[in-house]
Amino acid sequence: MKKKLFLTLLAAVGAFSLCGCGSSSSAGSAGEVVVYNWGEYVDPEVLEMFEEETGIRVVYDEFETNEIMYPKVEAGASEYDVVCPSDYMIRKMIDNDLLMELDFDSMPNTANIGDQYWEQSRGFDPENSYSVPYCWGTVGILYNTSMVDEPVESWSILWDEKYEDSILMQDSVRDAFMVALKLNGNSMNSTDEAELAAARDLLIEQKPLVQAYVIDQVRDKMIGGEAALGVIYSGEAIYTQRENPDLEYVIPKEGTNVWIDSWVVPKNAPNPENAMKFIDFMCRPDIALMNFEYITYSTPNDAARELIEDEDIRNSEIAFPDLGQYDDLETFSYLGEEADELYNELWKEVKSS
Template identity: 65%
Template sequence: MKKRFVSILLTCALFSSLLSGCGENDLSKYPNGKLYVYNWGEYIDEDVISEFEEEYGINVIYDMFETNEIMFAKLAQDNSAYDVVCPSDYMIQKLIENDMLKELDFSNIPNAKNIGDQYFEQSRDFDPENKYSVPYCWGTVGILYNKTMVDDPVDSWDILWNDKYNGQILMQDSVRDAMMVALLKNGYSLNTTNPDEIAVATADLVAQKPLVQAYVVDQVRDKMIGGEAALGVIYSGEAIYTARENPDLVYVVPKEGTNVWIDSWVITKDSKNSENAEKWIDFMCRGDIALKNFEYITYSTPNTVAQENIEDEAIKNSEVAFPDLSKISTESYKYLGYDADRLYNDAWMEVKSADY
């Protein structure tokens, strides 16, 4: 859910250059039309886009978003602006409930058979009949810490309130992810709609704020690699990448539990190129393509063919990449409705506006 955004401007510039160089309207190169894709930053191997264009003769216009909320606002403004999008679980539920998605024709997506049954089963939490979405990546949220800078046990969300690490803590600049940490710390559900529980979590986040170095989205990765912070809330896919770059970094899922998330491909209700969108989803479900994406973005793939063909045994058997969820207390985000959205957003505004 979440994703490396630091080089997004460079990546956008690259795609713009590619498009202007080959001609977006060059019918000889792209006889089968266009496809407008909206995805997280750095959430695909760029070569995969070129391979798709070459194989299908379809011109891909590729844009990126930083949060689910930004993506939803864009689609709410113009549902036809993009054909295929990659939201997270609870946002897919919200899109379905707002009649903003098109039902998929799985006869045109035969490679969906490569997605493990357990991921489609988990998807039923937000797409009850598996009609609208195909899983792309999944993972957990946890604490990344630098073992040379932290000398306390890291097994609880509580450590993010430890005064010893004042100015050395990174929190996610995301209402659901930040609130999740405080809610689980207090033993509450990350999907609670109880105003009293939300108030307790809000007060905890306000109390924690003086200790926080920064509220960031994907910059946790680079700050932790560079030794700029001791502890950070991070997504498991990022943790795999950071361990490659800095062996002092360790990822932990706290004992109170975590969010297990799925990001999935969906097609917008007013898509102008829905057939091309189905071709894209089918292409992404190919074993070789899913493996290529996994090796680039390091987020766990639900594609069983890709999983079987991972050559690095340490990654293939990694408890970070492919954890045994029966050993972890987990819950998935759900869309909680307008009133709860307002409660959470008001709470987050209170945290962000607290003055110290």
């Protein structure tokens, strides 16, 4: 959904195959843990440290979208121990009995996660029984100030004809429809057929202006000045600004998605005890800080945030926005199979128009 692949070894050994991370001679003495995560969503040094400190070998596989991840976990053909889905997909996995309840007594470092993130998680994990928050953020517009000389306040700028062939949209059904639904004043979790049809029509109207529907490429294209405007995740925006000072990020006035990705353990996990050890390790303040500095996605770990030395980053409105100052912020909900089918069918109509 929002990250690019970083273990290029996977390409060499096959798209489906797994690879071990780290080279510690002790790795594997305490078994292994099989992790299924977004690409470039953990500091590789963290995986090496986990192996060295625990003797548990990390076997690592990656996915690009929740929709790619889900059927692999559901089928059970690949027995993963730890997975990192997004909010709405976690709810789907809970509803379909794919996850085991976590043993929080064995994960004391989860106490470092801020209360507000546990509360946010109740929207998809009502009892906070199945998931531990890992990263969070917003979705907004990244724009190049050398190419856009007007205030960017609304999603509507993505329909401005003067930016034809200079607009990047997310190649994701829920993300794309979120933009159109919000612009129309609707909930991004709408299941109303008329509202969804209107959103589809709006996206079809926009399509001639869109340079490309992208996932990971939005970051590099915006850094390279290949587009004026792009829909992007906040963590990616932080990175792009390091590379290109002309780039600015804004949360549109109509509202947006506040997302959260969390660690879960599938019911068929072959190494659940090692899975809990891995999650607990990831919640250690120094480890959470390393991951934040590497991936640039906001950490829900309050203790880690206190360790950020750069005050500008620690108080960044992109990394840690005051959500109370924005209206109409939502988190994606799992809408059910029927709604999923409707969204997917309408998205096909957009892409084929």
